[in-house]
Amino acid sequence: MSxxxxxxxxxxxxxxAVAAWTIAARNLFASVLGYVAYGLLLALVxxxxxAPDIALTxxxxxxxxxxxxxxxAGKRLDAxxxxxxxxxxxxxxxxxxxxxxxxxxxxxxxxVASLPTPAPSLAPQAAAxxxxxxxxxxxxxxxxxxxxxxxxxxxxxxxxxxxxxxxxSVGADDAWGSAPAPLRRARPDGAMVLLARILAxxxxxxxxxxxxxxxxxxxxxxxxxxxxxxxxxxxxxxxxLEAPRIGSRALRLALISGPAVFLxxxxxxxxxxGSFFAFPPGFAKPLILFIEAFMVLxxxxxxxxxxxxxxxGESKP
Amino acid sequence: xxxxxxxGLVGAALVGLGLYGLIAHPHPLRKLLAxxxxxxxxxxxxxxxxxxxxxxxxxxxxxxxxxxxxxxxVAFAASALAVALIxxxxxxxxxxxxxxxxSGRRDDGEAE
Amino acid sequence: MSxxxxxxxxxxxxxxxxxxxxxxxxxxxxxxxxxxLHALSKADNLGLGLVVLGLIPRAENPLAALKLVVVWALxxxxxxxxxxxxxxxxxxxxx
Amino acid sequence: xxxGAPHRKRFSWARLAFFFxxxxxxxxxxxxxxxxxxxxxxxxxxxxxxxxxxxxxRVRAGPLFVLAVRLLxxxxxxxxxxxxxxxxxxxxxxxxxxxxxxxxPQGAARDVFCLLQSLMPGTLPTGxxxxxxxxxxxxxxxxxxxxxxxxxxxxxxxxGDE
Numbered sequence: 001m002s003x004x005x006x007x008x009x010x011x012x013x014x015x016x017a018v019a020a021w022t023i024a025a026r027n028l029f030a031s032v033l034g035y036v037a038y039g040l041l042l043a044l045v046x047x048x049x050x051a052p053d054i055a056l057t058x059x060x061x062x063x064x065x066x067x068x069x070x071x072x073a074g075k076r077l078d079a080x081x082x083x084x085x086x087x088x089x090x091x092x093x094x095x096x097x098x099x100x101x102x103x104x105x106x107x108x109x110x111x112v113a114s115l116p117t118p119a120p121s122l123a124p125q126a127a128a129x130x131x132x133x134x135x136x137x138x139x140x141x142x143x144x145x146x147x148x149x150x151x152x153x154x155x156x157x158x159x160x161x162x163x164x165x166x167x168x169s170v171g172a173d174d175a176w177g178s179a180p181a182p183l184r185r186a187r188p189d190g191a192m193v194l195l196a197r198i199l200a201x202x203x204x205x206x207x208x209x210x211x212x213x214x215x216x217x218x219x220x221x222x223x224x225x226x227x228x229x230x231x232x233x234x235x236x237x238x239x240x241l242e243a244p245r246i247g248s249r250a251l252r253l254a255l256i257s258g259p260a261v262f263l264x265x266x267x268x269x270x271x272x273x274g275s276f277f278a279f280p281p282g283f284a285k286p287l288i289l290f291i292e293a294f295m296v297l298x299x300x301x302x303x304x305x306x307x308x309x310x311x312x313g314e315s316k317p
Numbered sequence: 318x319x320x321x322x323x324x325g326l327v328g329a330a331l332v333g334l335g336l337y338g339l340i341a342h343p344h345p346l347r348k349l350l351a352x353x354x355x356x357x358x359x360x361x362x363x364x365x366x367x368x369x370x371x372x373x374x375x376x377x378x379x380x381x382x383x384x385x386x387x388x389x390x391v392a393f394a395a396s397a398l399a400v401a402l403i404x405x406x407x408x409x410x411x412x413x414x415x416x417x418x419x420s421g422r423r424d425d426g427e428a429e
Numbered sequence: 430m431s432x433x434x435x436x437x438x439x440x441x442x443x444x445x446x447x448x449x450x451x452x453x454x455x456x457x458x459x460x461x462x463x464x465x466l467h468a469l470s471k472a473d474n475l476g477l478g479l480v481v482l483g484l485i486p487r488a489e490n491p492l493a494a495l496k497l498v499v500v501w502a503l504x505x506x507x508x509x510x511x512x513x514x515x516x517x518x519x520x521x522x523x524x
Numbered sequence: 525x526x527x528g529a530p531h532r533k534r535f536s537w538a539r540l541a542f543f544f545x546x547x548x549x550x551x552x553x554x555x556x557x558x559x560x561x562x563x564x565x566x567x568x569x570x571x572x573x574x575x576x577x578x579x580x581x582r583v584r585a586g587p588l589f590v591l592a593v594r595l596l597x598x599x600x601x602x603x604x605x606x607x608x609x610x611x612x613x614x615x616x617x618x619x620x621x622x623x624x625x626x627x628x629p630q631g632a633a634r635d636v637f638c639l640l641q642s643l644m645p646g647t648l649p650t651g652x653x654x655x656x657x658x659x660x661x662x663x664x665x666x667x668x669x670x671x672x673x674x675x676x677x678x679x680x681x682x683x684g685d686e
Contacts, residue, residue, distance in 0.1 A: 022338075023338035048324070049365070049367070050368060058357075061390060069400055077413060080408060087343060093340075094341055101334070101336040104336055105333025120370065121372040122379075123378045127375070141379045145383045153383075153387060160391075162394075163395070163398050167397060167398055307397065310405075
């Protein structure tokens with residue numbers, strides 16, 4: 001019984017130490033590796049906060065996909081031989097920055113320690129949403145995402161779309177419509193290829209499972225989609241698949257399918273159930289799963305396209 | 318010390334560490350990493366709020382938790398956009414300096 | 430019967446923990462990154478395998494037991510693959 | 525049996541069955557989930573065929589069983605070996621690289637073989653170059669190259685590549 005608090009404190013110290021390492025590390029690569037480890041440790045903290053859904057998202061997106069994004073960016077910078085980044089601030093500025101950061105952290109810690117009791121909570125409303133418009137969902141977080149705060153979730157899908165568009169538009173003008181550069185230039189090692197060949201189908205299967213159980217248990221469209229995205233990226237890193245041309249119609253349809261279906265069902269709710277994003281009684285769960293299936297597709301396609309970066313005009317499909 | 322207070326303090330420390338890295342590192346990718354630390358610290362504080370708001374039969378308040386999930390994905394999208402801009406800066410300027418004096422070739426970056 | 434199963438679990442999990450500790454000892458004591466890689470991949474694979482073996486009698490049904498084996502197989506696959514990849518990077522770094 | 529096409533089809537069924545069983549293992553048995561599991565298995569099969577088209581290797585049960593036993597025994601020996609070296613008063617090591625000739629052609633079979641070798645005692649392949657696997661050994665006083673060649677012959681027997 002008394003081991004758990006010690007484990008908590010150990011975990012907390014470890015998370016802060018690894019975070020400090022990512023800041024202090026000499027080179028970018030070491031820092032990124034530290035960040036991936038940090039993401040996985042942070043997922044454990046989320047588990048301790050009774051937030052397994054966030055833990056899954058943090059492990060997949062915060063640790064894995066962000067790690068691949070940064071490692072790929074570092075390799076591309078190396079290839080550009082653009083390593084000069086200017087001098088850092090001097091010792092005096094560092095001390096001032098450190099003191100100010102400590103002040104901010106201290107103030108935040110004070111606020112956290114003096115949060116009001118009893119804590120304000122929207123849980124009753126969420127419970128009502130899970131019982132009412134989100135009927136049949138055992139996972140309150142999915143109920144909140146798709147029913148109670150459906151608008152936020154839909155706009156977040158549009159943010160993903162905007163980010164992809166923003167990244168594509170950063171590319172050179174004459175490269176428009178072509179494929180992004182491959183994630184790795186070098187020929188991959190046999191061990192990497194084998195790992196991708198075995199892991200990718202199994203990971204895809206697990207991704208579908210996480211999406212499917214998300215209605216009633218930890219998991220859901222984001223987590224499942226992020227896992228599928230990670231598997232696609234593993235296959236791209238092994239050079240078994242290449243990123244599609246950004247002009248591809250299938251790619252564009254997949255990208256917009258999530259928000260489009262979400263919006264269409266929302267508008268249909270206006271007519272059939274009386275208000276925007278209201279689900280007709282009795283159809284809530286199948287409709288929600290229908291929306292989520294397309295959200296999975298959008299997330300699974302959007303994340304790798306963001307990592308792959310702007311079209312590069314060189315790689316022929 | 319209960320786990321949620323501890324996690325809140327960790328969140329505060331992460332915000333401080335990230336803030337320092339954001340100011341102190343000259344390399345934009347390192348700045349981006351530090352900024353992600355700040356972000357996850359804020360999420361953690363939000364998670365503490367969610368944990369404290371346990372009510373209606375749940376061990377947590379699902380609303381902030383759902384928003385953290387949305388937040389993580391949006392933060393990733395922002396990071397990916399930042400990476401694309403940094404790489405473009407490197408292609409255009411030949412280096413990744415954010416210091417306008419340090420880079421001589423910045424102005425003719427458009428002429429490719 | 431259940432006492433026997435408990436004893437089996439205890440022995441297997443204990444042996445697994447022993448190999449984890451041995452792997453960590455190797456990580457700390459071996460002279461270079463390549464030898465440390467051996468220590469981690471081999472001792473921890475066996476350690477996890479023994480832990481899984483010890484937990485199998487406690488699984489609710491055969492599918493749950495198989496799930497434990499699957500976890501082990503996935504860790505084995507990813508551990509062995511990344512060990513080879515890291516080893517390659519280290520070898521290239523030496524040449 | 526000699527033509528490629530029916531063989532390839534049979535092999536796909538085996539993979540499909542594997543993925544469906546995998547679904548059952550992670551999802552548990554529930555009648556409501558079975559259709560989704562079947563769909564997921566088909567999706568996984570599609571991914572798998574895309575990344576590694578079935579080559580039609582004639583896997584034989586007997587040698588495969590021998591291989592599996594050797595693998596399990598090898599992993600056990602590898603763990604014990606490393607534990608002994610790590611816990612002995614002075615780490616008992618003679619590390620170094622050995623270039624072992626590979627007769628398996630480049631491809632999935634060779635990659636699987638290298639993966640298995642990385643689980644064996646004292647050896648860690650670190651990539652292949654020009655038909656040779658560069659194996660890192662913990663103890664160069666052991667016959668690493670000879671063991672490697674013997675294991676490769678056994679492996680080729682198991683996958684039906686004589």
